[in-house]
Amino acid sequence: VQSLGGTVVVMEKFDAATSLDAIERFRVTHSQWVPTMFSRMLKLPEEQRRGRDLSSHRVAIHAAAPCPPAVKRQMMDWWGPILWEYYGGTELNGLTLIGPDEWLEHQGSVGRAVLGTIHICDENGNELPAGEEGLIYFELPEMPFRYHGDDEKTRSAQHPTHPNWSTLGDVGRLDEEGYLYLTDRKNFMIISGGVNIYPAEIEHVLAEHPAVLDVAVIGVPNEEFGEEVKAVVQLAPGAAESAELAEELLEFCRRRLAHYKCPRSVDFIAELPRLPTGKLYKRILRERYWGERNSRIV
Numbered sequence: 001v002q003s004l005g006g007t008v009v010v011m012e013k014f015d016a017a018t019s020l021d022a023i024e025r026f027r028v029t030h031s032q033w034v035p036t037m038f039s040r041m042l043k044l045p046e047e048q049r050r051g052r053d054l055s056s057h058r059v060a061i062h063a064a065a066p067c068p069p070a071v072k073r074q075m076m077d078w079w080g081p082i083l084w085e086y087y088g089g090t091e092l093n094g095l096t097l098i099g100p101d102e103w104l105e106h107q108g109s110v111g112r113a114v115l116g117t118i119h120i121c122d123e124n125g126n127e128l129p130a131g132e133e134g135l136i137y138f139e140l141p142e143m144p145f146r147y148h149g150d151d152e153k154t155r156s157a158q159h160p161t162h163p164n165w166s167t168l169g170d171v172g173r174l175d176e177e178g179y180l181y182l183t184d185r186k187n188f189m190i191i192s193g194g195v196n197i198y199p200a201e202i203e204h205v206l207a208e209h210p211a212v213l214d215v216a217v218i219g220v221p222n223e224e225f226g227e228e229v230k231a232v233v234q235l236a237p238g239a240a241e242s243a244e245l246a247e248e249l250l251e252f253c254r255r256r257l258a259h260y261k262c263p264r265s266v267d268f269i270a271e272l273p274r275l276p277t278g279k280l281y282k283r284i285l286r287e288r289y290w291g292e293r294n295s296r297i298v
Contacts, residue, residue: 001030013276016040017048027056034278035067036214038075039207043236049078058082064278066182068204069108076100085110087180091145091157093166094118094138096180109179116140120174125160133173133183137165171198188282190219192227197261199229205256206231209249211239214272216280217263220289231263232285234272241268 001008009026011018014037022028041049060075061084075083081100087110088095096118098111116138120128128134142164147153159165171183184198191197199217206215214234219227233249235241246266253262273284 014040014278016044020044020049020052020054023054023057024052029056030059031057031061033060033062034064035062035071036065036274036278036280038062038067038071040213042071042074042078043210043213054079059084061086063087065280066110066184066200066204068207070204070208072103073107076104087111087182088115089168091166091168093140093144093157093168098179106175106177106179109175109181111180112178113138113180118174118178118180119159119165120172121159125162128173130174130176133171135167135186136170136172136180136182137162137167139165188218190217190227190229192219192222192229192260193225195260197229202229202231202253202257202261202263205253206233206249209252211236211245212249213237213239214274216272216282216285218282218285218289222264228264229262230289231266232269232272233266234269 007026009022009028011022016037019037019041023031057079060079060082063086067085072083072085081104083100083103084097085103086095086097092115094116095114096111097114098106098109102111103109119137119139120132120134121137122128122134137159139162143154143158143166145154145166147157157166157168159167169186171186171189173181173183175181182200184200188199189196190199197219202217203215206212206217212233213236216232218230218232220230222228231249231253235245239245246268249266250263273281275281
């Protein structure tokens with residue numbers, strides 16, 4: 001940006017209202033976000049959101065985690081069709097991109113590949129047809145990365161029979177037009193009574209509740225089923241922790257999700273363990289409930 005004569009506005013840490021102040025004050029044209037930031041801005045009081053001059057803002061890029069479609073639609077309604085989304089990792093093994101107009105036609109997608117060819121495979125490496133969920137692999141002419149000092153981790157990222165196909169451990173599906181839809185991280189999957197449950201779908205639902213500022217869904221020990229679904233909720237300003245609110249959140253899920261996906265319980269927490277970049281450390285939550293017992297959460 002600087003090489004082209006632009007200016008970078010860097011905040012010490014994210015704050016929803018201060019971010020809007022920065023766009024207005026510095027006439028920001030391009031910005032980058034993670035979905036949690038969108039959710040927090042949408043939960044601001046109406047008087048802090050409206051009446052601002054954000055007319056300079058032309059492009060808002062987001063990535064790093066699946067964005068709930070309802071949240072993205074609200075952001076589009078507020079900021080206009082300026083949201084661009086990509087999916088990829090620092091390994092640069094592949095990349096997808098989707099613009100605002102495309103997204104409105106393929107809501108929930110992270111776009112089509114602009115680097116590499118996407119393959120969706122089952123746990124044995126068999127390629128799956130469009131519409132079926134599986135591990136996301138990108139194909140490039142050769143393996144594009146190695147993990148420093150960790151050959152085993154590098155091998156685990158490679159397809160069992162195609163060494164130039166690599167995965168970051170994410171699960172998703174392709175539609176007939178080649179648009180990719182993310183489901184969740186494979187390691188975040190909850191196995192309850194032999195049924196696979198992906199937390200992201202549940203988190204997206206709970207994020208829509210006005211009392212929820214942030215939420216993480218994890219599997220916790222259950223003697224009968226192995227794991228059960230628990231929601232850990234950071235409340236929005238003005239919301240008060242109570243047994244009644246916990247039940248309200250559970251009922252909110254029951255009206256929107258299949259019964260087996262609904263949390264069995266809700267815990268409240270002062271602040272979820274996130275980096276300033278928005279990355280959630282589920283491992284820290286896992287330790288709270290699993291102790292020394294084993295789970296797949298990292």
